[in-house]
Amino acid sequence: MSEVRSNPPRETSSDRYATNPQGGRSSRIAVLIPCYNEEATIAKVVQDFRRELPTADIYVYDNNSKDDTVRIAAENGAIVRREHRQGKGNVVRTMFRDVDADIYVMVDGDDTYPAEFVHELIECVENDGVDMAIGDRLSNGSYSQENKRPMHDAGNRLVRGLINRLFRAQLCDIMSGYRVFNRRFVKNMPVLSEGFEIETEMTLHALDKRFSIREIPIDYRDRPEGSVSKLNTWSDGFRVLKTVFWIFKDYKPLAFFACWALLFLLAGLAVGIPVISEFILTHRINKMPSAILAVGLILLATNALTCGFILDTIVKQHKDMYELRLNHNRES
Structure with a gap:
């Protein structure tokens, strides 16, 4: 597996996560960004999270991109690695296995999730003992306003209703790609999915194994002009429903x-x-x-x-x- 790394910026005493209140070293934070053809947005995503988390290691895992995603990510200070098996689930599996940290931030490389909300998500995990914090796009209505794919919104509601009924939960955003995990969850999460149903699998695993979950409402913005979504409403929706069906069989x-x-x-x-x-x-x-x-x-x-x-x-x-x-x- 190839790796490209640039020198991280100098650590300053004003950094929010440089020391804990007792004066000891803070948790090691890794930002994980799975990417496929995100040359239009990856520079901004890396820069935004570098600004918010100056001491964090920012990993960009490239999934066979055919554009300049790798070069741009490396030029902006990210640690670039490659996963040749196609599919977001395969990328997440490799990220979870390879990266060593105390707190893991997972975010898409399409610049739809604002970096400034990362502090609230990390605080849930670092200070409140939550295993998985989810950036909830749906509670404040920003996803419905920004999302240009109404069938995706309908699919989110359908899957959310099925999972909440199945596990007697009250989650709002099952498929959010903006999440923060602790080490215990990451190293004990068996990733079986290969594609975009990975978020659903992580949520189901957390519910079934009684990991603590907390949702934090965040703003959502649609992809900027020039960035193209890799989602397919019908095929990805079918795969998510298939995942729910098989996990229903396996877990219940x-x-x-x-x-x-x-x-x-x-x-x-x-x-x-x-x-x-x-x-x-x-x-x-x-x-x-x-x-x-x-x-x-x-x-x-x-x-x-x-x-x-x-x-x-x-x-x-x-x-x-x-x-x-x-x-x-x-x-x-």
Whole structure:
């Protein structure tokens, strides 16, 4: 993996994160910026975060850009690395594995997230013990005003409703790309997604493993002129919904298979009740295919519910092992 690094600016005594209130060294902060063809905006993003966090290490992870993103990022003082597997999820996986810090700031390279809000997000993690702070674009309405893709707004609402209902949460912005994490979350986050559904996966993982989450309302601005979005409303929306579906199965198997069991049971009753009624009246079964189908559907319902109970027990054991691993890592 190639790396380009320029000399960071001189540390000053006025830097906000130079020392903590007790006079010791502050937390090591890493700003992680995944990029793909962001030559129009990457210089401003790096400069803005350098201004707000003068002592932080700013990493730009290039994902096969075909423009001058790498050169511009390096010229503006970023540590440039490359991830050749295409997809934001692949980039985030590599960033989380490679970068060593106490606090991680993840932000897109398209200049849609204002850097000045980073202090509030970091404060949640550094001082309040929050595992993941999310820059909430939706609460103050700036996303709806600036976003020129109404279907994305509708998709956000749909996914947010599904996840909040699934995990009994009250989150406002599931897909925000502006987040701050502590080291414990980053080093214990199994990144499985390959594309833009990574934000949804991180939110679901935090909810399922009971990491603390806090949302901070931020302003959102649409991409400046000359910057082109890499999102595709339909394909990316489908991938996000697919991720929710599979994580529903993996994390909430009892509820998932109970839904299937209920569907099979209702179908079996709809087919079987006329057969039972006929048998009660005539003591004969003339609709033999319907009777066989009804029995098969009821068996499927029973099997689905059994699978749900077995997998639910396995998931609970996995959660126990995950908690023990977190405790062991904390002690060591």
